[in-house]
Every structure is written in structure tokens, then in C-alpha cells.
Amino acid sequence: xxxxxxxxxxxxxxxxxxxxxxxxxxxxxxxxxxxxxxxxxxxxxxxxxxxxxxxxxxxxxxxxxxxxxxxxxxxxxxxxxxxxxxxxxxxxxxxxxxxxxxxxxxxxxxxxxxxxxxxxxxxxxxxxxxxxxxxxxxxxxxxxxxxxxxxxxxxxxxxxxxxxxxxxxxxxxxxxxxxxxxxxxxxxxxxxxxxxxxxxxxxxxxxxxxxxxxxxxxxxxxxxxxxxxxxxxxxxxxxxxxxxxxxxxxxxxxxxxxxxxxxxxxxxxxxxxxxxxxx
Amino acid sequence: xxxxxxxxxxxxxxxxxxxxxxxxxxxxxxxxxxxxxxxxxxxxxxxxxxxxxxxxxxxxxxxxxxxxxxxxxxxxxxxxxxxxxxxxxxxxxxxxxxxxxxxxxxxxxxxxxxxxxxxxxxxxxxxxxxxxxxxxxxxxxxxxxxxxxxxxxxxxxxxxxxxxxxxxxxxxxxxxxxxxxxxxxxxxxxxxxxxxxxxxxxxxxxxxxxxxxxxxxxxxxxxxxxxxxxxxxxxx
Numbered sequence: 048x049x050x051x052x053x054x055x056x057x058x059x060x061x062x063x064x065x066x067x068x069x070x071x072x073x074x075x076x077x078x079x080x081x082x083x084x085x086x087x088x089x090x091x092x093x094x095x096x097x098x099x100x101x102x103x104x105x106x107x108x109x110x111x112x113x114x115x116x117x118x119x120x121x122x123x124x125x126x127x128x129x130x131x132x133x134x135x136x137x138x139x140x141x142x143x144x145x146x147x148x149x150x151x152x153x154x155x156x157x158x159x160x161x162x163x164x165x166x167x168x169x170x171x172x173x174x175x176x177x178x179x180x181x182x183x184x185x186x187x188x189x190x191x192x193x194x195x196x197x198x199x200x201x202x203x204x205x206x207x208x209x210x211x212x213x214x215x216x217x218x219x220x221x222x223x224x225x226x227x228x229x230x231x232x233x234x235x236x237x238x239x240x241x242x243x244x245x246x247x248x249x250x251x252x253x254x255x256x257x258x259x260x261x262x263x264x265x266x267x268x269x270x271x272x273x274x275x276x277x278x279x280x281x282x283x284x285x286x287x288x289x290x291x292x293x294x295x296x297x298x299x300x301x302x303x304x305x306x307x308x309x310x311x312x313x314x315x316x317x318x319x320x321x322x323x324x325x326x
Numbered sequence: 327x328x329x330x331x332x333x334x335x336x337x338x339x340x341x342x343x344x345x346x347x348x349x350x351x352x353x354x355x356x357x358x359x360x361x362x363x364x365x366x367x368x369x370x371x372x373x374x375x376x377x378x379x380x381x382x383x384x385x386x387x388x389x390x391x392x393x394x395x396x397x398x399x400x401x402x403x404x405x406x407x408x409x410x411x412x413x414x415x416x417x418x419x420x421x422x423x424x425x426x427x428x429x430x431x432x433x434x435x436x437x438x439x440x441x442x443x444x445x446x447x448x449x450x451x452x453x454x455x456x457x458x459x460x461x462x463x464x465x466x467x468x469x470x471x472x473x474x475x476x477x478x479x480x481x482x483x484x485x486x487x488x489x490x491x492x493x494x495x496x497x498x499x500x501x502x503x504x505x506x507x508x509x510x511x512x513x514x515x516x517x518x519x520x521x522x523x524x525x526x527x528x529x530x531x532x533x534x535x536x537x538x539x540x541x542x543x544x545x546x547x548x549x550x551x552x553x554x555x556x557x558x559x560x561x562x
Contacts, residue, residue: 095470096450096477096501102486105466107548109556113354118462119376120358125428126375127367132428140452153453153468155350161357171360179356187352190344196351196558198358206365218425222432224505226425254503256450258477271433273505291504298480298499307481310496316504 066146089250090257092148093140097258097302112196114154121157128211130164132223133279137252138163170209212282224273227288231272234290234319240266241325242294244317252280255321259294262301263325267314268293275318289319351558378422380560383461384532386415387509390436390459391535392526395514401438404511408436417459430457431505437498437537438511444491445510446484446537447500448476456507460535466550467536477501487538487549510537517543 049057068087071079125132139160140148147156165171186199218226236242244259254276270291273279278286298311305311362369390411394401404411409419412434419432426432434456437445449455450473455463466472476483480499484491491497500508512534518526533539533548 093451095474096448098470098474100471100474102475102482103469103471104552105469105472105486105550107550107553108465109553110560111350111556112558112560113348113351114556115379115560116354116358116376117350119372119379120354120361122379122428123367123372123375124361126423127371129366132431135429136452149470152350153465158350158353158357162353165357165361165366170364170366171357176356176360179360180352183352183355183359184347187347190346191558192345196347196355198355198362200359200362200369202363203368204363204365206368209364209366215423215425220420220424222420222426223428224431224433254451256477256501256503258450270504270506276504293506298497302478305478307497308493311480311498312496313477313499313501315501316506318504 064146064150066144086249091141091249091252092143092145093136094253094257096256111154113158114152117154117158117161120161124161124164126215127206127209128213128215129168129170129209131212131214131279131282133276134164134282135160136254136276137280141252168210213284224271224288224291227272227274229272230288231290231319234269234292236266236269236290236292236319236322236324238266238268242266242292242322243325244294245321245323247321253277255317256315259296259301259315259317260321262296264294264296266292267295270316273318275320291316291318292322294322348557375422378427379462382457382459384459384535385527386412386417387456387459387532387535388527388530389523390415391511391530392523394511395518395526396523401511404436405438408434411436412459415459419458421458427458430455430507433506434459435506435508436511437500437508439513439537441513442494443496443498444537445498445500445508446476446480447502447508447510448473449502450474450477451503454502454504454507456509460509460532464532464548464550465554484538487533489539509535512537512541515541515543 067073068084121135124130125135139156142163143156143159147159162176166173166176241263242265243263244255244261246260270293272288272290274286274288293314294317295312295314298305298307298313299309301313358372361367362372390404393415394404400411409432412419419426419434439445453463453468455467472483477499480497481491502508528546529541529543531539531541531546531548534541539549
């Protein structure tokens with residue numbers, strides 16, 4: 048039970064959480080929102096490459112038990128055909144939105160994505176999940192008090208009726224992306240070709256970083272065939288695989304303020320739909 | 327402090343010693359219980375993957391590099407067929423599911439440094455990392471800070487790890503943003519003539535394999551050693 052004062056205090060805390068441009072009012076009228084800010088709001092939040100930041104102290108960290116268990120549950124859900132890795136990456140790294148993306152611990156987002164996928168795919172009801180959370184909270188009401196954290200399922204269920212993806216069958220013994228080999232036809236580009244990264248509008252998800260869009264690079268490798276992230280992330284059953292390329296950029300051309308040696312380079316992987324031949 | 331006979335209020339000055347279970351811990355346990363009860367996965371499958379995850383680490387990758395330094399044929403194999411070379415140091419990329427560790431995919435590449443080319447890896451979008459052969463990534467590798475800055479100011483970031491490279495060395499950042507996973511094969515350092523594979527393996531630290539450090543005789547630890555402890559660590 049919380050008191051009215053505690054509720055008010057929590058609301059005050061939430062109110063201080065800012066995740067929008069302070070120069071605009073909340074829910075601005077359309078004329079106040081320009082294209083650049085529209086793009087900024089729509090930018091998948093995982094795409095942080097090149098954003099200015101100051102040096103910080105880098106540290107290692109020991110794992111909390113729940114962090115380790117979260118990594119395991121995510122991988123087991125993919126192993127058992129509940130989601131593709133690409134679905135997990137979107138749900139945990141992008142769909143969470145900016146406040147949680149920047150505010151949560153790394154594995155906190157992974158864990159949230161587990162709850163999200165199970166609820167959205169109708170495998171666990173949200174009410175039964177929150178009821179179970181309340182039950183677990185009650186179980187540890189006095190804290191750990193010398194005991195250990197332990198999952199205590201009441202029984203082992205029959206999973207034969209659980210809907211699973213076909214990826215786990217097709218990729219067996221082959222791996223991913225090998226499972227898509229031979230399905231994208233002839234690659235449009237060859238090693239050494241000059242290419243420009245297209246500036247497609249972005250909604251919801253992409254893995255083509257903003258910092259290379261519009262830049263000219265050179266094909267360094269014709270990498271593999273796979274559905275593009277924009278399709279794979281929704282587990283679209285008949286998504287057509289396409290060629291991926293490792294594209295090399297010259298740092299001095301990529302960054303306006305680069306002051307290092309002219310020979311420095313950067314390489315990243317880009318699917319064919321995002322590339323066009325340089326003039 | 328047995329005679330505790332003063333009159334201040336401990337409730338106000340000392341945090342109560344309840345070892346609280348966090349929201350994340352509650353959610354993880356609730357989800358795991360429901361998954362097992364619904365047959366989404368079995369307790370045995372969960373245990374099998376847990377055991378797999380507990381035994382991965384950077385040692386096979388270090389050994390792979392050491393072996394490549396000693397054997398030119400193996401070095402060629404490492405560069406041209408990195409997953410075959412991985413098998414020779416005990417890592418099968420298709421394990422433990424038959425199609426790999428799902429988040430890591432099965433498209434591994436080894437980036438060979440030369441005296442005039444230095445690679446360093448990052449995933450600017452999340453934390454893509456060759457887990458099967460390097461273990462889990464260090465916390466700093468996952469920070470927005472490292473991911474934001476490495477793709478744009480690589481030499482500055484490397485200098486914060488104590489790595490200063492001359493202008494005659496090309497720094498090549500590999501942003502592993504899709505399905506490929508990368509590790510760096512550094513150049514064998516001077517002063518290691520006649521060393522055995524075991525001796526060489528010791529100086530190929532995880533940081534060398536990411537590319538934020540160079541192997542150095544006598545150095546067997548990573549650059550960043552400060553470690554934040556866990557409140558409820560694995561194994562308690």
C-alpha cells in the first residue's frame with residue numbers, strides 16, 4: 048500500500064524524466080515540428096553511432112544472477128522458435144523508446160523484451176504475468192534473507208501446442224545466414240564498386256546506421272544472403288533474402304570534423320536495398 | 327560495540343538490512359516459471375543453455391591467434407575459413423542448438439592486422455560480439471558511450487585504453503551491425519621468439535581480440551580491470 052504522498056512523489060519523479068525537445072511544448076502542433084526533429088523522433092534509438100559524447104570511465108561488471116538468466120531465457124526462446132534474433136533486437140533495443148533505452152540497464156531491456164514478445168504472441172497473458180510477479184514479490188517479501196533466487200514452476204507444461212517458427216527447422220545443421228544461401232540471385236555489386244548509401248525514410252526499424260546514409264563508400268566484400276532486418280524483424284514468412292555487403296568508408300570523407308590520418312577507414316554491413324551505384 | 331547504550335535513532339542513520347529482491351529479479355523469475363509451465367521451453371532446455379553459456383570465454387580465441395602465429399597454414403585457414411579454424415580450438419559455431427547461439431548467428435570473420443593496418447570492433451547498434459569464441463562482451467563494450475564515439479573518434483577512444491598508433495598505421499573500425507561477428511588477429515609482437523603456443527596464448531587478451539590493445543610480452547591482463555560487483559551474483 049502506498050500513501051498519497053508516496054504516489055505524488057513518484058509522479059513528480061516521472062514528470063522530471065525528459066525525452067523530448069525542451070524548446071517545444073508537449074504534443075506540439077504540426078507546424079512546430081520540422082523535418083529534422085521528425086527524423087530525430089523516428090530514429091531507432093539503438094542507432095547511436097557518431098552521436099557526440101564525452102569520455103567516461105570504462106568498467107567491467109560482474110553479472111547479476113538475473114542478468115545471466117535473462118541472456119539464457121532470450122536465447123532459449125530463439126532456440127525453441129518463439130522469436131528470431133532480429134525480433135528480439137527490435138523489441139529490446141528500439142521498441143522500448145528513448146527513456147527506457149537510455150534509462151535501463153542493458154539486460155533490463157532484454158528482459159522487458161521477453162515479457163513483450165510473450166504477451167504480444169499470446170503465449171502469456173499480461174494479467175497472469177503481473178499476478179505471477181505479485182506472487183514472486185510476496186515470496187521474497189522479507190528480502191532474500193540468506194536464501195537464493197530460484198524459479199519454482201508449479202509443473203512442467205506440454206509444449207506440443209505452442210506455435211513455433213519454421214526457422215528452427217530450416218536452419219538446423221546449416222546456421223544463419225547459411226540457411227538463406229542461393230536465394231538472392233546475382234549480387235548487383237562487386238568488390239571495388241563505388242556505392243552511395245540511400246537516404247530512405249526510416250520508420251520503426253533498420254540496421255543501416257544513420258551515420259552512413261548519404262555517404263559514398265566502396266564494396267569491400269559481398270558478404271552473404273539474408274532477409275533485410277526491416278523484414279526479418281517482423282518474422283515475415285516469405286521475406287525474400289537479398290545480398291549483404293561489407294562497405295568501406297574513408298573516415299575523412301565520412302566525418303565532417305575528422306582530423307586523423309587520411310588512410311583511416313570504417314567498414315559496416317549494408318543490405319542491397321540501401322545501396323545504389325555511385326555516379 | 328556490545329554495550330549499545332546511546333540514544334540516537336538507528337532507523338534514521340542506518341539503512342535497514344533487508345536484502346531486497348529487485349523488480350528485474352521478480353520479472354525474470356515470473357517469466358521463467360510461466361514459460362516452463364506453458365511448455366514454451368523445458369527446464370532441461372533452460373539448464374542446457376545455462377551450462378553452455380557458463381563455459382564460453384576468450385581462451386579459445388587467444389589460442390587460435392597463438393596457433394596462427396606459429397603455423398602459417400593455420401593462419402591461412404583462420405582468415406579464409408574462420409569457423410573451421412574455430413573447431414580446431416574447440417568451438418563449433420553450430421552449438422548448442424544445431425544452428426548456433428541465436429543472437430550471434432554463424433557468420434564469423436577474423437580480421438588480420440598487419441604492421442600498417444589495425445582493426446578495432448564495435449557494434450554501434452547493440453553489442454554484437456563473437457560470444458561463442460570470446461565469451462560475453464565486457465560492460466564497457468556495450469555502453470552507448472563506446473558505441474557512439476568509436477565509429478567517429480577511434481584514435482581518441484583507443485588512446486583512453488592506452489593505445490597510441492602512428493599515422494603510418496591505418497585504423498580500420500569494423501562496425502558489426504548485422505549478422506557477421508568479428509574478432510581481431512593482432513600482429514605477433516617482438517620479443518616472443520621461441521615461445522610456445524601456451525606462452526603466446528597468455529598474452530592474447532580479450533582486449534587484443536577486440537582491438538583496443540596490442541599483445542605485449544609480460545602483459546596478460548586486460549586494460550580495464552575496474553569491476554563493479556554484483557549485488558546477487560551468479561552462483562550465490
